Amino acid sequence: MDNQLDPALLINSTAPQDPNSTRTQSDAPARPVPPPRGLYQWKTLLNLLRGADLAAVVAAGLLGHLMRFGTWLPNTSSAHLFLYLSSITTVVSLHLSHSYRVRTVKSFSEQLSALFVGGVGALLAILACGYLSGSLHDYSRIWVLATTVVAATLLLANRIAVTLLLRRGIASGHFLERIVMVGANEQADRMIATIRCEESSNVRILGMFEDRINRPLPALHGVPILGSTDDLLAYVRQNRVDRIVVTLPWVGSDRVDALLKKMRTVPVRVDLVPHEIIWQFPAIEMERLGGVPLLTIANGKVDEQMGMVKRLEDLAISSLLLLAASPVLMLTALAIKLDSRGPVIFKQKRHGFNNQIFDVYKFRSMRVADSAAPNVVQATRGDARVTRVGRFIRKTSLDELPQLINVLKGDMSIVGPRPHAVQHNHQYAGIIADYFARHNVKPGITGWAQVNGLRGETDTDDKMRRRVEYDLHYIEHWSLWLDLKIILMTGVAVWFQDTAY
Structure with missing residues (x-):
């Protein structure tokens, strides 16, 4: 209370x-601003894919049972349990193979790779559990084989549907991540060029914020400078922004630390761009935005909440x-x-x-x-x-x-x-x-x-x-x-x- x-x-x-309040424009927006939609649309798409995959595997089990026994539903409780546990195991295996990551869904080839790894892993796990528990012989091999073939077909169909939906959505202005950048320097210039060179990029750069505007600045490929980092707080409170990307060099740790203390007071994820030498190693497990690796340094849980x-x-x-x-x-x-x-x-x-x-x-x-x-x-x-x-x-x-x-x-x-x-x-x-x-x-x-x-x-x-x-x-x-x-x-x-x- x-x-x-x-x-x-x-x-x-x-x-x-x-009357003595230090309230600024950043403290209260002039109008209510809905939360950013780009990241939420991605999360919704990934959750829908998870649900579609689970439904696909269950449907494959029922269809396989129909093909083998002539009835949709198994007639024993153990067969029902086997079907549903196998379906959950498959989705968990796909999750562990990174099938439900934004980076994976953006690339159809990566989707196929993750689907193969996750599907094979799920099949091996199901067979191993059945063998170790001694229950594998209780289930028809034809049923298992038919279910595997149908499940692979339906899971592949899900990925084709997601790819088509994603391409159409991006073309219509959906699934766009609206970002602002902090630090007008050569690294920011290279990042902008990298993002714009990526095919089917879903990143929209709204503008740049820089405190030291009196020094010579790179071209920044036409991205406007919207003000200082103090102006950034007001901008985020009055506009839809999905991410704040900091392109300052890590050697300027004092400046980055000061910026972090400012930016963590707004409900937007804050990412730091690492040194350019890391960009060329795609195998490094870091989230990438338009091909550029990012390290989240603040508000990583805000979008989930x-x-x-x-x-x-x-x-x-x-x-x-x-x-x-x-x-x-x-x-x-x-x-x-x-x-x-x-x-x-x-x-x-x-x-x-x-x-x-x-x-x-x-x-x-x-x-x-x-x-x-x-x-x-x-x-x-x-x-x-x-x-x-x-x-x-x-x-x-x-x-x-x-x-x-x-x-x-x-x-x-x-x-x-x-x-x-x-x-x-x-x-x-x-x-x-x-x-x-x-x-x-x-x-x-x-x-x-x-x-x-x-x-x-x-x-x-x-x-x-x-x-x-x-x-x-x-x-x-x-x-x-x-x-x-x-x-x-x-x-x-x-x-x-x-x-x-």
Whole structure:
């Protein structure tokens, strides 16, 4: 549970602005900017290919059974288990052979190579497991052979379909990665030339950012210089950008480090181009953009957290919780109405993804003041503004339940950094260098900081620094399993912690 403003102020207005705030254009975009679509379209395509491959192998098993026995479905549970485990094994083997990497899908020849390696590996694994378990003789060899031939045909058809879909999509302006580059130098010039020479390139270079514009610059093949690295932050917050590519030499480590501290506060993946000598070795396992190897140095997990898996997780959990908690929601609303005058729900302005301001919903836990409060005042122990019911719902975090609606709307996530009041954001951004990096993902109802004892009032700068450290750790190490762990830990934290009041 987090701190709230006086409800009378919050219902009809935004949080007051600090006149001494150092807010810049980069802090809040003039208009909401949707997340970049290029990387998400690639992830969607790869997930569709995985699903199509799994369906293809299952279909091949059923068709092979029809060809051998005259019926679609196996008539024993062990045969069903063999079919489905073999299908999963095949997809896992294809994954291990890098069949579902962007670099592989871009090249039909690499797709064929990965398909051959993954398919042979899956077949050997299935035969070895059947032999070692002594169950291989239970299944018809003709069924296995027919399934293998049909599966190979269908998997090949999937790759032909993906290649055609990808070529048509790129020609129509889809699957494009929109990048900006930092560092106008000879390496940047060579990178631009390499990308533009690649056939069917899906990279669109939006522009270049450079601090030292007074020195002679290379031609850069007509790519415009859009400003300094300070201008970059504002540009990213107001335009769709998939990547920031840093082309500075590694010997300038101090300059790269300073740039990294700036750029990690925007929700865009940051990649560093290695020395040119590495470019000529395609076997080196590094991601490549237009043939140029890249090393991700910041925000490598951001695109995953803004992608389909995280959104499906939010929709499923928030829908189930709203349904299960509907009696509690109604009883809480009734108790608030009977306890004190004023609305049951109030809206508070907070920063969300990419510093975009949204209205967060909460159950009202404070008395409605007769006049608007001039500043954001955090709730403290024994705060006279908190009602009797409000004290209970804040203690149990029931006041946060309406934020499930924020999750359904897409403003918030079930798990993520807790959103702070707008005025607090401007206050702490001037104290903590990486503070705005918390906004690289959607804010959450609960978070890694909250289940580690940092729930409730942040009355010192040190507490806020620790909360930011936990939030950034969560962003950099996100996984679906970490989310589930935090959700389970939240119940324990709410029950035992005594920091919410």
